Structures are given as C-alpha cells and as structure tokens.
Amino acid sequence: MKYGSLILEKKEYVYLKRILNISGYAENHEIQKCLLALFEELKSAHIVDEEDIPKDVIRFNSIVKVAFNNGIEKTVQLVIPMDKDVKNNKISVLTPMGSALIGYSEGDSIIWDFPNGIQQITIAKVQQQETYSGMDIII
Template sequence: MKNNNIYITNYDLGRLNELIRSLEADKYSDSLSIEQLKREIKRAKIVHPKDISGDIVTMNSRVRLKDMDTYEEMVFKIVFPPDADIDQGRISVLAPVGTALLGYKVGDTISWNVPGGIRRLNIQEVLYQPEAEGDLYQ
C-alpha cells in the first residue's frame, strides 16, 4: 500500500476499533487482515466527520476506481464485514482492497500484493461519502 497521508474520522475510528476488539475476542481466523487494518489506523490522521474533505474514502463511501494495468473501471462501496457482498459491489474493510482504500483521496493510486503480482487501483471519484451528504451516522 502507498504511504501517503490517510484520514479517518473519529466516528469511523471508534467503529473500526470496536470491530477489531470484537474480532480479536472471537479469535477471528484472518489475523493478517486485522493487523493490516490496525497499521493503517495507526498512521491515519484522525479528523471530525464534519471536517473531512468530500474526496476522501470513508466507511460506507462508494468510489469509482480504475485498474492501472487493465484500465478497467469499477465501483465499490467500503463496508463493515457483515454488509459485504462482492456481487453487489460492497467490499469489506477487512478485504485487502477495502483496507487499502480507506482514508485515501481522489487521484491517489493504491497498490498491494496479490498472488499474481501487484494490483494498482487509482481512485477516480468518490460517488458517495456519508459525511459529505450529511449522513454522519451510517
């Protein structure tokens, strides 16, 4: 993943920390996903929901991405694990792409290792962000 500054709202931070505590208490089998999310949270700048720019990917944001190798465009919504449904374009924040997107902004390119090499996606547009729409507690 790229090491640009990332931004997380204090509201999302609270919910993400609660998710992590819950998964650790339940002995969640994918500890690597939890550790990656914890690393991203640790380096994030924490801001109030009303102060976050509308071009930043927050929880429940819907974003348009471009694969930098295939030029394919896709739309994903970043959600908590119970709401994830790849067929509906809802990606868990614990999935590598979900963790990688959180806190980045339009124009940023994220990258992470996949079995076939490195995957690179550019954030083209934030189509919906709860904070920008005044939906602060989704």
C-alpha cells in the same frame, strides 16, 4: 498521497479499531496480512471530526471507482462488515480491497499486497453516500 496520511472520521476510526481487534478470526493468512497492513497504517492516520473530513476521502458507504494497472476499472461501495453484498458491489472494510481503500482520497495511487500479489490501484472517483446511521449504536 493527497493529504499525506489516511484521514478518518473519529467515530469510524473507533469502530474500525474495534473490528480490527476482533478480526483475528479472518479465514485465511492473506486476508489477515491485509488487515495487519491497515492496522499499521492507522497508527499514523489523521483523525478528524465529521465536519472536517474532506469530501473526497473514502469512508464507510463511499462509492469508489478504482482503476487497476491493467486498465480494468471497478466501482464498489465500502461498507461495514454486516452490510457487505458482493452481488451489489458492496465490499466490507475487512476485505483486502476494503482495507486498501479506507482513508485514501480521490486521485491517490495505492500499492497494496493483495492475496493475488502486489498491485497498484488508483482511486479515480469518490462519491459520498449518507454515513452509516447506526454507527453510534455499534460503537
């Protein structure tokens, strides 16, 4: 891990903790397992101010290119749950892939227990989009 722990911006961290606390409704055990793993990772996360977050850290609205061990690459945008749009590759932070990515940075490799088994993914590229403008309202 490039920075030694997950890195999250303060407001996004508070928002994420809140939605994880109410996400016990997850539709299946495998998704709940991924969210629990994220919850555990948050305990040692480094929480920073907006101006201190490195540009290559995955946060809400980041566009991320991931490479799987089997050679497949996929580009997704990590979004808050209400903005998910699978057809446009916008994945919610409450999905197995979203929960695996948040707080990691470009170049990191992640071993994650996805619903179809443990896989290693590498973060090939991170591009930042404007952060969610309604974050203050949601919090």
